[in-house]
Structures are given as structure tokens and as C-alpha cells.
Amino acid sequence: MPKRDADHMNAQRERILRAAIGCIGDLGLERTSVAAICKxxxxxxxxxYKHFAGKDEIVAEALRFAAMAEATIPERWPDLRDSIAEVVDEEGFDVTTIARTNLQxxxxxxxxxxxxxxxxPLLHRQLALLARRLAAMSDDGQLRLRMSPARTALCMSALADGITWIGLASGRPHDEIAADIAAGLACLVELPDG
Structure with a gap:
């Protein structure tokens, strides 16, 4: 058997992780199997199995793969608001797959x-990253938080997920869902005058 180069192996690993995320969204976690991921x-x-020992390891790595990185969180409030409110493809996944996977x-x-x-721990890390960014925005005068940074991050996450799930389930257009999320997020902060 020919030896595979690192790029090929990394691409194959990413295919597995993307397939796992899609399977979880479509089938639920309990019905997602290694066979379904392979297919x-x-x-x-x-x-x-060259990449992972089993389903639990695949799921754990898929969660880390899909988690936001601190470097991807915008530093300015309008950009952060818009990135949270966007109901568009994320990392090459359609919105419905992301919403269903999160819900599952x-x-x-x-x-x-x-x-x-x-x-x-992954959820806590994601919320902590968002809370730190919100605190920094508050510290530099971009906005004033109506609650603690941690509570604001939790509310923003719940608001965005909830509006997305309800909007997708009721067949609302993505631009309407995004506008509702942005309006809800604006209720959680106060912007300086001017």
C-alpha cells in the first residue's frame, strides 16, 4: 500500500470530522455510528480507524474542530454582532446542519x-472566549454591558441559537432570522452616544 503524505492524511481527517458533524445533525448522536460516518x-x-480509535474520539475531535477560535472573534461590536447574527454557511456547513447538530x-x-x-468544558470555553471579548469591548468604551460579560455571553448564545432554531423550523428566510438575532443582541448592550 502506498504511503500517504501529510496533506492527504489531514484532508482525510477533516472529511471524517465533517462527515461526523453532518451525521450528528441528520441522525442524532445516538444513531450516529462509525459506519454512518464512513459512508x-x-x-x-x-x-x-487510521485516524480515530472509535466513535467517542471522532465526536470529541469533531466538537473541537467546529468550536470557535479566539482569533476568529471580531474585536469591534458591529462586526461581532453581525458575525453572531449571520445565518450563513459556517466552515463549509449549511446553517441547517449546524443548527441541527448543536440542538442534537x-x-x-x-x-x-x-x-x-x-x-x-467546550461550552464553557466558548462562552469564556465570548465573555472576554465583550469585556474588552466594554473596557475600551465600544459598549456598556447590561449584565456581567459572562451572563451577556450566555444570553447572546441562547438568543442566537433559539431564534435560529425557531426560524429554521418555521421556514423563515435567513435574512429575517439574522435581523431578529441582531435586534435581540442590541437589547443586551448599550452603545455610546454618537
């Missing part, structure tokens, strides 16, 4: 167990 990725079971993971992690143990 969605167009890879053999052997190819998947949150629902599955409500029970105590390994998924909650894995997801909780």
Missing part, C-alpha cells in the same frame, strides 16, 4: 455521562 465521508472503516448535541448532553463531561 458519509466516502471512506473505508480501515481509513477511519445539547439535547444528548442533558443526561449525565461521557457526552456531558466532554461537551461542558
Amino acid at each position: 458519509a465521508a466516502g471512506l473505508s472503516v480501515g481509513a477511519v 448535541l445539547l439535547a444528548s448532553s442533558m443526561r449525565q455521562g461521557p457526552l456531558r463531561d466532554m461537551l461542558a
Whole structure:
């Protein structure tokens, strides 16, 4: 068998992670299997096991892959508001896949167990990143927070997810969903006059 170069292996790994995210959104976490991920990725079971020991490891890595990085959080309020409100493709995923995957993971992690143990630190990290950025914006006078940065980050996340889920479930156009999210986010901060 020919040896694969690092770029090929990295591309294959990303295909597996993207397939896992899609499967979780379509099937739910419990019904997502290594076989379903293999099929969605167009890879053999052997190819998947070259990268991961099993489903739990794939899911954990897929969550890290999809998590926001601090460098991607805008530093100016209008840009942050717009990035949260955007109802567009994210990392090459359609909005419905992202919304369904988030909903499936949150629902599955409500029970105590390994998924909650894995997801909780990632959720806390994401909220902490957003809270730090909001605190920095408040410190430099871009806005005044109506609550603590941590509580504001939590409310922003819940508002964006909730409006997205309800909007998609009711068939609303993406631009209307985005406008509602932006309006809701504006209620959580005060902007300086001028």
C-alpha cells in the first residue's frame, strides 16, 4: 500500500470530522455510528480507524474542530454582532446542519455521562472566549454591558441559537432570522452616544 503524505492524511481527517458533524445533525448522536460516518465521508472503516480509535474520539475531535477560535472573534461590536447574527454557511456547513447538530448535541448532553463531561468544558470555553471579548469591548468604551460579560455571553448564545432554531423550523428566510438575532443582541448592550 502506498504511503500517504501529510496533506492527504489531514484532508482525510477533516472529511471524517465533517462527515461526523453532518451525521450528528441528520441522525442524532445516538444513531450516529462509525459506519454512518464512513459512508458519509466516502471512506473505508480501515481509513477511519487510521485516524480515530472509535466513535467517542471522532465526536470529541469533531466538537473541537467546529468550536470557535479566539482569533476568529471580531474585536469591534458591529462586526461581532453581525458575525453572531449571520445565518450563513459556517466552515463549509449549511446553517441547517449546524443548527441541527448543536440542538442534537445539547439535547444528548442533558443526561449525565461521557457526552456531558466532554461537551461542558467546550461550552464553557466558548462562552469564556465570548465573555472576554465583550469585556474588552466594554473596557475600551465600544459598549456598556447590561449584565456581567459572562451572563451577556450566555444570553447572546441562547438568543442566537433559539431564534435560529425557531426560524429554521418555521421556514423563515435567513435574512429575517439574522435581523431578529441582531435586534435581540442590541437589547443586551448599550452603545455610546454618537
